[in-house]
Amino acid sequence: MSRVVTFHYTLRDPAGRVLDSSAGGDPITYLEGAGQIIDGLDQRLRATEAGVRARVEVPAAQAYGERDPAQVQRVKRAVLPVEGELKVGDMFQAGAERFAPTVTVAGLEGDEVLLDANHPLAGVDLTFDVEIVAARPANAEELRHGHAHGGDGSGHCH
Ligand code: ZN
Numbered sequence: 738m739s740r741v742v743t744f745h746y747t748l749r750d751p752a753g754r755v756l757d758s759s760a761g762g763d764p765i766t767y768l769e770g771a772g773q774i775i776d777g778l779d780q781r782l783r784a785t786e787a788g789v790r791a792r793v794e795v796p797a798a799q800a801y802g803e804r805d806p807a808q809v810q811r812v813k814r815a816v817l818p819v820e821g822e823l824k825v826g827d828m829f830q831a832g833a834e835r836f837a838p839t840v841t842v843a844g845l846e847g848d849e850v851l852l853d854a855n856h857p858l859a860g861v862d863l864t865f866d867v868e869i870v871a872a873r874p875a876n877a878e879e880l881r882h883g884h885a886h887g888g889d890g891s892g893h894c895h
Contacts (some may be wrong), residue, residue, distance in 0.1 A: 739769040742782060749864045758860070764870045768885040775800045778865055785869045786812070792804040793865045797858075804860035809843055809853045823850060852881040 743766040747758040759765055767773035769783065777799030785791060797803055819829055827842040831854065844851035876890045886894050 739771070739875045739880065740872050741766060741768055741875045741879060741890060742785070742869065744782070745868045745870060747866045749866075751862050751864070756863075766885045768875055768879055768883065768888060771883050771885075775863075777863075778867075782867065782869070785867075785872065787869050787871050790870045791867050791869075793867055795863045795865065797860050797862050800863045801856040801858040801861070804855050808855045809851055811846075811849050813850055814845075814848050815869055816848050817850060 743764050745759045745764045747760060748756045759779060765774065765780070769779060773779075775795060777795035778793055780799075781793045781795070782791070814823070817823070818833075819827075823842050823845060825842050825844060828839055830837040831840045831852070832838075838854050839857075840852045840854045841877075841878055842850060843853040873890070875885070879886055879890055882894065884894070886892050
């Protein structure tokens with residue numbers, strides 16, 4: 738039986754830097770096993786109940802994957818849909834379509850640019866400090882939709 742789980746989290750990299758946090762904002766709500774959060778975290782929170790605090794360490798392979806060197810490509814600066822100066826670390830969407838991948842400028846060499854299409858967190862082992870706010874059985878509509886609805890699950894989505 739899949740559950741709908743609501744939690745707060747703070748995400749850190751291996752150096753202890755905070756990468757992301759829900760603190761001060763709304764907690765995250767997800768349907769178990771539906772791919773709404775990274776798989777390694779989903780798996781580790783299966784047995785938790787409301788009120789539980791847990792530190793969950795997720796290796797890169799179970800988070801955003803290992804870095805793939807083949808995802809780094811060299812392109813001419815002139816073909817990029819970006820105006821103005823580029824610098825290492827800049828990120829933009831590689832294409833106009835809605836789900837175009839986000840790429841990061843990994844290097845600048847003359848009139849060429851090295852673009853890295855790896856997820857920014859690829860290859861990074863992640864540590865989540867999690868507090869479970871609520872957990873309840875998913876309802877039939879949520880299971881049909883493949884995602885969690887807010888609150889007690891009776892609300893409409895979309
Ligand atoms: Zn829905």
